[in-house]
Amino acid sequence: MNAVEIRGLSHRYGTGPTALTVLHDLDLVIPAGEIVLLTGPSGSGKTTLLTLIGALRAVQAGSCRVLGTELAKADERTRVALRRRIGFIFQHHNLLGFLTARENVAMALELDPDLDEKERLARAEAMLHAVGLADKVDAYPAMLSGGQRQRVAIARALVHEPGLILADEPTAALDSKTGHETMALLQKLAKERGRTVFIVTHDPRIHDIADRIVAMEDGQLVQPATH
Amino acid sequence: MNELAPLTRVYPVLATAPPQQSVRPPRTAGFRLPFRLAWRQLRHEPARLAAALSGVVFATLLIFMQIGFKNALFDSAVLVQNSLRADLFLMHRTTEALWRSASFPRARLAQALALPEVERVTPLYVANLPWKNPETGLNRTLLLFGVDPTARLLGFHGLDDAAWDAITRPDTILFDERGKPEFGPIRSLLAQGSFFGELNRKRVEVVGTFGLGATFSSESNAIASETTFWRIASGRNPAQVDVGAIMLKPGADVAAAKRALQALLPDDVIVFSRPELAQFERNYWAKVAPIGFIFGLGVAIGLVVGCVIVYQILFSDISRHLGEYATLKAMGYTNGYLARVVMSAALVLAVLGFIPGLVLSLGLYEIASAKIFIPLHMTIPRALFVFALIFAMCVVSGLIAIRKLRDADPADMFR
Numbered sequence: 001m002n003a004v005e006i007r008g009l010s011h012r013y014g015t016g017p018t019a020l021t022v023l024h025d026l027d028l029v030i031p032a033g034e035i036v037l038l039t040g041p042s043g044s045g046k047t048t049l050l051t052l053i054g055a056l057r058a059v060q061a062g063s064c065r066v067l068g069t070e071l072a073k074a075d076e077r078t079r080v081a082l083r084r085r086i087g088f089i090f091q092h093h094n095l096l097g098f099l100t101a102r103e104n105v106a107m108a109l110e111l112d113p114d115l116d117e118k119e120r121l122a123r124a125e126a127m128l129h130a131v132g133l134a135d136k137v138d139a140y141p142a143m144l145s146g147g148q149r150q151r152v153a154i155a156r157a158l159v160h161e162p163g164l165i166l167a168d169e170p171t172a173a174l175d176s177k178t179g180h181e182t183m184a185l186l187q188k189l190a191k192e193r194g195r196t197v198f199i200v201t202h203d204p205r206i207h208d209i210a211d212r213i214v215a216m217e218d219g220q221l222v223q224p225a226t227h
Numbered sequence: 228m229n230e231l232a233p234l235t236r237v238y239p240v241l242a243t244a245p246p247q248q249s250v251r252p253p254r255t256a257g258f259r260l261p262f263r264l265a266w267r268q269l270r271h272e273p274a275r276l277a278a279a280l281s282g283v284v285f286a287t288l289l290i291f292m293q294i295g296f297k298n299a300l301f302d303s304a305v306l307v308q309n310s311l312r313a314d315l316f317l318m319h320r321t322t323e324a325l326w327r328s329a330s331f332p333r334a335r336l337a338q339a340l341a342l343p344e345v346e347r348v349t350p351l352y353v354a355n356l357p358w359k360n361p362e363t364g365l366n367r368t369l370l371l372f373g374v375d376p377t378a379r380l381l382g383f384h385g386l387d388d389a390a391w392d393a394i395t396r397p398d399t400i401l402f403d404e405r406g407k408p409e410f411g412p413i414r415s416l417l418a419q420g421s422f423f424g425e426l427n428r429k430r431v432e433v434v435g436t437f438g439l440g441a442t443f444s445s446e447s448n449a450i451a452s453e454t455t456f457w458r459i460a461s462g463r464n465p466a467q468v469d470v471g472a473i474m475l476k477p478g479a480d481v482a483a484a485k486r487a488l489q490a491l492l493p494d495d496v497i498v499f500s501r502p503e504l505a506q507f508e509r510n511y512w513a514k515v516a517p518i519g520f521i522f523g524l525g526v527a528i529g530l531v532v533g534c535v536i537v538y539q540i541l542f543s544d545i546s547r548h549l550g551e552y553a554t555l556k557a558m559g560y561t562n563g564y565l566a567r568v569v570m571s572a573a574l575v576l577a578v579l580g581f582i583p584g585l586v587l588s589l590g591l592y593e594i595a596s597a598k599i600f601i602p603l604h605m606t607i608p609r610a611l612f613v614f615a616l617i618f619a620m621c622v623v624s625g626l627i628a629i630r631k632l633r634d635a636d637p638a639d640m641f642r
């Protein structure tokens with residue numbers, strides 16, 4: 001079973017003579033449970049690929065199957081439903097400033113109508129324990145360090161047991177030591193839980209957490225450097 | 228908590244959900260969670276919340292005052308009409324309102340007697356005349372009613388048989404004890420027995436009181452017999468009356484009698500039933516006089532100002548939190564869910580702003596009643612009506628602000 005199956009995916013921005021094709025007939029398969037890193041020069045189309053996999057953009061050409069859902073010609077409802085089964089980790093933590101760490105993590109569970117408040121908070125708290133923030137559950141993001149915030153974001157991305165975790169430059173706002181620690185934590189949690197992870201990064205220091213590294217150049221995947 | 232227990236799932240166990248789950252459309256939560264999210268967001272910045280609320284309070288206050296004054300005007304405008312004890316009324320075709328009526332020939336009343344249903348008729352005369360305050364000597368205009376004391380046409384508070392009998396004597400009047408204080412301490416003067424005053428520079432004896440009160444058309448009132456009225460309001464022709472009151476025989480069909488009278492009488496007079504007479508006066512204040520329009524405008528301004536303030540707050544809240552909203556969208560929150568968050572914020576502003584606005588309005592109503600003698604009443608329907616306006620105002624502001632949510636593109640969260 002593959003978490004992601006991409007065949008002949010192309011994408012371009014704009015229309016007419018100013019149109020810019022950023023993905024060219026791309027194929028990529030990510031088996032479930034694998035941690036895949038995507039590297040490549042700036043402007044090569046990495047983020048574009050990630051937003052397509054994350055159902056944040058409409059697929060224009062080719063096939064993109066994520067967690068069993070075909071995203072080519074998928075409507076907004078299908079894409080929203082799929083997003084609920086994905087955990088996102090952003091470059092900046094993107095936590096809600098008016099919510100505590102626990103409430104932020106619980107936000108990923110509020111879309112599940114089968115859970116009650118007690119269960120949500122208990123699961124959020126357990127997840128914060130798992131990322132080593134047991135003593136910060138009631139802290140607001142403004143009271144946390146950058147690394148702590150990114151760990152809250154990791155807890156939020158994992159708590160609803162997503163089939164796929166997507167991260168774009170998750171270490172960009174962190175110093176290299178904190179960045180590596182945070183990603184090692186993500187790797188540990190993902191492996192413990194059998195999660196599939198797809199990370200876009202420039203940061204060579206985190207290459208060791210990957211099962212596989214894929215490189216991208218000018219909208220095409222180039223021969224991946226094996227790990 | 229099984230699903231959290233680490234290491235129970237061994238890599239590479241599939242974490243992928245079964246495919247059929249993917250076609251399940253996103254279920255929408257109710258209003259509770261979006262509401263809570265909105266409340267937490269508002270609560271997090273108390274200063275901004277206070278600023279937003281003050282806007283709603285202001286709008287509430289403005290609307291309550293406008294509606295209060297408008298209704299006080301209407302209520303007081305028909306106070307006289309509502310206490311006339313007759314079934315049908317005649318007024319000149321060009322009469323706009325009682326206090327500025329055009330008179331018509333008294334002969335019309337005699338003609339009305341020809342209708343079998345009519346039991347008796349009685350004329351009512353009105354005139355705006357200057358009264359000299361017995362203490363300060365300053366003149367102030369009041370409304371003098373001239374009416375046959377035996378007809379018992381006026382049903383004002385305190386008009387008992389003794390009072391009516393008292394003004395059968397010439398050159399005596401009854402004085403409104405609820406009028407504005409600028410007319411003098413009528414009640415304490417009367418405590419030592421009847422006293423003499425000057426009305427339209429004619430000497431009159433005040434022999435009693437009644438209670439009507441200041442209205443928008445008169446600051447105080449007085450009642451005299453017809454003969455006294457003609458003497459004081461010199462220049463008035465006794466053959467020209469302002470209002471003709473018609474009492475029907477018991478059991479008579481008022482509507483049918485009205486139609487018959489209108490057909491019987493010449494076109495210079497119009498026949499009114501009592502509710503129609505009151506409505507006629509209301510219409511004058513609402514339409515002919517610009518007063519109704521001005522109050523309506525005041526309400527509209529209050530709503531517009533409130534709308535702008537609430538919209539500004541909601542809009543800037545969305546703009547400043549666009550990243551958060553986009554993040555929520557990336558997490559699978561729908562536009563509809565986030566719209567409910569914004570509408571919840573609007574609802575919170577409406578309720579939290581309305582309550583202090585209501586309390587302040589009650590205080591201002593008290594002050595208005597005590598200081599300017601225009602009774603303003605807070606009624607439950609009025610409070611509900613104003614709340615509905617404020618609520619609608621916040622909803623409209625919210626709906627406009629929601630358009631800004633479209634700018635929250637989750638794909639922008641990845642650059």
Ligand SMILES: Nc1ncnc2c1ncn2[C@@H]1O[C@H](COP(=O)(O)OP(=O)(O)OP(=O)(O)O)[C@@H](O)[C@H]1O
Pocket residue numbers: 013014020022040041042043044045046047048049642
């Ligand atoms: N929304 C957009 N509209 C138009 N052009 C875009 C848009 N987003 C990206 N591009 C362009 O598409 C190309 C690929 O962008 P993308 O963000 O996918 O690159 P990237 O590999 O993530 O780069 P970086 O490493 O700098 O983040 C770039 O040339 C970029 O300018």
Ligand SMILES: [Mg+2]
Pocket residue numbers: 046047048168641642
């Ligand atoms: Mg990028």
